[in-house]
Amino acid sequence: xxxxxxxxxxxxxxxxxxxxxESFGQSLLAQFEHIKFDHFTLPYIDTEGKAFQVVExxxxxxxxxxxxxxxxxxxxxxxxxIIRNAPVYRIDIxxxxxPDLENELKLHAIHQVGKKRSITSGHxxxxxxxxxxxxxxxxxxxxxxFYNQAxxxxxxxxxxxxxxxxxxxxxxxxxxxxxxxxxxDDGDMTRIPxxxxxxxxxxFGLTISPERLAAIRDExxxxxxxxxxxxxxxxxxxxxxxxxxxxxxxLDTTHYSVEEISTRIIAxxxxxxxxx
Amino acid sequence: xxxxxxxxxxxxxxxxxxxxxESFGQSLLAQFEHIKFDHFTLPYIDTEGKAFQVVExxxxxxxxxxxxxxxxxxxxxxxxxIIRNAPVYRIDIxxxxxPDLENELKLHAIHQVGKKRSITSGHxxxxxxxxxxxxxxxxxxxxxxFYNQAxxxxxxxxxxxxxxxxxxxxxxxxxxxxxxxxxxDDGDMTRIPxxxxxxxxxxFGLTISPERLAAIRDExxxxxxxxxxxxxxxxxxxxxxxxxxxxxxxLDTTHYSVEEISTRIIAxxxxxxxxx
Numbered sequence: 001x002x003x004x005x006x007x008x009x010x011x012x013x014x015x016x017x018x019x020x021x022e023s024f025g026q027s028l029l030a031q032f033e034h035i036k037f038d039h040f041t042l043p044y045i046d047t048e049g050k051a052f053q054v055v056e057x058x059x060x061x062x063x064x065x066x067x068x069x070x071x072x073x074x075x076x077x078x079x080x081x082i083i084r085n086a087p088v089y090r091i092d093i094x095x096x097x098x099p100d101l102e103n104e105l106k107l108h109a110i111h112q113v114g115k116k117r118s119i120t121s122g123h124x125x126x127x128x129x130x131x132x133x134x135x136x137x138x139x140x141x142x143x144x145x146f147y148n149q150a151x152x153x154x155x156x157x158x159x160x161x162x163x164x165x166x167x168x169x170x171x172x173x174x175x176x177x178x179x180x181x182x183x184x185d186d187g188d189m190t191r192i193p194x195x196x197x198x199x200x201x202x203x204f205g206l207t208i209s210p211e212r213l214a215a216i217r218d219e220x221x222x223x224x225x226x227x228x229x230x231x232x233x234x235x236x237x238x239x240x241x242x243x244x245x246x247x248x249x250x251l252d253t254t255h256y257s258v259e260e261i262s263t264r265i266i267a268x269x270x271x272x273x274x275x276x
Numbered sequence: 277x278x279x280x281x282x283x284x285x286x287x288x289x290x291x292x293x294x295x296x297x298e299s300f301g302q303s304l305l306a307q308f309e310h311i312k313f314d315h316f317t318l319p320y321i322d323t324e325g326k327a328f329q330v331v332e333x334x335x336x337x338x339x340x341x342x343x344x345x346x347x348x349x350x351x352x353x354x355x356x357x358i359i360r361n362a363p364v365y366r367i368d369i370x371x372x373x374x375p376d377l378e379n380e381l382k383l384h385a386i387h388q389v390g391k392k393r394s395i396t397s398g399h400x401x402x403x404x405x406x407x408x409x410x411x412x413x414x415x416x417x418x419x420x421x422f423y424n425q426a427x428x429x430x431x432x433x434x435x436x437x438x439x440x441x442x443x444x445x446x447x448x449x450x451x452x453x454x455x456x457x458x459x460x461d462d463g464d465m466t467r468i469p470x471x472x473x474x475x476x477x478x479x480f481g482l483t484i485s486p487e488r489l490a491a492i493r494d495e496x497x498x499x500x501x502x503x504x505x506x507x508x509x510x511x512x513x514x515x516x517x518x519x520x521x522x523x524x525x526x527l528d529t530t531h532y533s534v535e536e537i538s539t540r541i542i543a544x545x546x547x548x549x550x551x552x
Contacts, residue, residue: 008381017539023299024369027349028377031385043539073303089380091373093300101304104365109307114536125533126495132440136412164408167443171534219402257401258447260390263293263319
């Protein structure tokens with residue numbers, strides 16, 4: 001992105017966490033590649049005082065000729081009425097969709113902050129946290145005796161993205177994901193390590209481009225054999241051979257985010273999300 | 277929720293991960309407490325074949341008298357034209373907002389799937405993954421020698437939510453969060469443990485209701501001293517006394533999700549999100 005890019009200031013504003021506002025706002029803005037967006041998240045705008053401050057800040061920008069873009073999720077009607085006065089371009093999903101959705105559901109929305117489903121209820125909270133702890137306890141082949149409880153076991157060479165993927169699956173979907181590194185220490189890398197053989201149908205492999213792997217490893221151990229291009233190429237060739245020969249489904253993570261890797265694995269393996 | 281609740285089937289449909297569709301859909305539906313929603317996520321609907329299958333599935337439901345609700349984020353115009361034929365109630369943020377946003381930005385959207393910002397670019401990917409590994413390496417007081425690199429150090433009694441909070445902060449915001457357990461082993465629980473004293477300004481405490489803590493601990497070690505109500509009350513009293521006496525800012529996590537805990541801490545501590 002060059003200095004000549006047009007440039008806009010973006011605010012994500014919410015009386016809750018701001019996560020939904022960020023999510024839908026980023027999705028929309030990602031479709032405009034040639035604009036540079038500076039963004040700021042203002043969560044928990046949940047008092048009239050805070051709302052007036054926000055309006056003041058936005059008005060100042062507008063007066064300086066920098067018309068801000070605002071993506072918001074404001075549930076409280078009083079707060080919303082105040083923010084509505086800001087001289088900005090604003091998209092709010094509650095404003096936009098709620099009246100029509102109320103009509104479809106033939107019910108009035110409760111307009112209460114902090115009600116997001118599938119996150120706060122006791123049972124689901126426990127399921128999520130248990131799944132995160134499962135990912136941690138079963139990270140990097142540390143233990144194998146709980147693999148019977150795993151929904152999935154991710155395999156791959158060191159630093160191909162196993163750990164963040166397992167954690168994300170636990171945190172976001174309550175899925176119990178273990179991971180096991182394929183290393184030279186286990187002998188022939190083209191064979192499924194012994195500890196994994198009873199769980200062949202739970203295995204999912206990750207791979208990555210050698211260049212990307214070398215770059216990631218080099219940040220960890222600069223100029224080492226471990227991060228050398230030659231070593232990365234060799235390990236990846238062997239592990240990919242193993243996936244192919246042993247019919248282990250796999251995914252190349254080079255161009256994917258943790259979110260994409262996780263949701264693609266879930267879709268491909270047909271795993272049921274425990275959090276719904 | 278009783279059996280008499282009205283009942284609707286909900287689909288989150290996307291040609292990407294489906295995460296944004298889930299996020300804004302859940303936010304809207306959470307405002308209707310007296311309806312039971314059964315939901316299904318259909319991600320990666322990225323071929324005409326898959327799109328026609330979806331329309332068929334939705335049409336069947338409609339024919340059975342179960343008019344589905346659909347929340348979607350479909351970027352590809354060909355896919356969108358197919359899904360649009362489904363006889364359902366549908367909300368799509370691209371359909372709803374894109375034409376107007378294009379007008380405001382005086383640019384055409386690129387209409388390309390998988391472009392979500394702040395996730396896939398190399399530098400930001402590394403920052404996220406490094407932050408997750410930082411949280412893992414510095415979990416549960418395992419190491420203290422990297423605390424100078426921490427953006428924040430979360431403290432609290434065992435199982436009050438420290439680990440998932442640290443991991444979430446890393447994964448979602450690229451923040452480097454360590455955590456340190458306050459236990460009887462460290463002697464007087466009302467004092468800041470020695471290892472933490474040089475980092476007093478990075479400390480943030482968590483607390484929780486004794487009932488909730490006992491329930492969480494009881495799942496881990498049933499009927500133990502560790503999970504007894506008496507022990508939980510005592511530990512929490514001491515740790516809360518420490519927070520108050522030592523001016524450690526803190527939060528009661530009892531009624532909050534990991535997302536809420538994390539974003540409230542960030543807001544309260546004024547930590548800068550490293551991923552923007």
